[in-house]
Amino acid sequence: MSRVSAHPAARRAFHVIIVTIVALSAIAFRTVRPVEAQATAATHDVRFADQIAAFLDADKKAPPPQQAILFIGSSIFRQWTNVEEQMAPLPVFNRAFGGSRTWEVLHYMDQIVLPYHPRIIVYYTGSNDVNAGEPAAAITGRIKEFIARVHTALPGTRVYFVAINKSPDKRARWDVVEAANAEMKAMAATTPYVKFIDMNPAIFDSKGEPRMDLYREDGLHFYPPAYVEFTKIVKPVLTAAWREMSH
DSSP states (O other): OOHHHHOHHHHHHHHHHHHHHHHHHHHHHHHHHHHHHHHHHHHSOOOOHHHHHHHHHHHHHSOOOTTSEEEEESHHHHTOTTHHHHHTTSOEEEOOOTTOOHHHHHHHHHHHTGGGOOSEEEEEOOHHHHHTTOOHHHHHHHHHHHHHHHHHHOTTOEEEEEOOOOOGGGGGGHHHHHHHHHHHHHHHHHOTTEEEEOOGGGGBOTTSOBOGGGBOTTSSSBOHHHHHHHHHHHHHHHHHHHHHHTO
């Protein structure tokens, strides 16, 4: 018989030590994600506070629908100004902002993502991270953090990640775009609440070259006809998902 089991006082002291270790471990586990989120904000500049304030003000005046379909992300979605009309009758609303990057969406998601309790999130991000010189692993790491936080807060919600566009402005970094998209496509293949939508086929011609007629002068943003093409890809996917989740 050991000394711990032989002496009551020793057993009590041993028990206190174990309970303390378990409690401290639990506290540490609960604080990992907030610390990671703070580190992301601390190591990158976070912009667009005025746009977020405008969203929140609009929400007070005319609250968007709960349990609906949220489009979130960067300017590719922000400039999809008639997405609600093109996705009708699906209950869609748009909270994409600025030329946001993955860390900025993470920073603001407690204000303009989670409070809406969306059933489906359509998420386009990463283009601006690529242009900022970020490697694929860092980009997908933050995308996965967004998905993890959504799943923790809203376990019944699906996230439809829209592949990063292989736009002409980032031709020199198409390898980064392809690596990030491949990683997210692989995640979607093994994660029930994550789906992958690729709009890139709509913006390339039969010779595998970008359709420059769809692009604005910057080689990144699109003219309205591009969004007609995107609707052809995205709307059938969301319609089927909404029908399935409504039964």
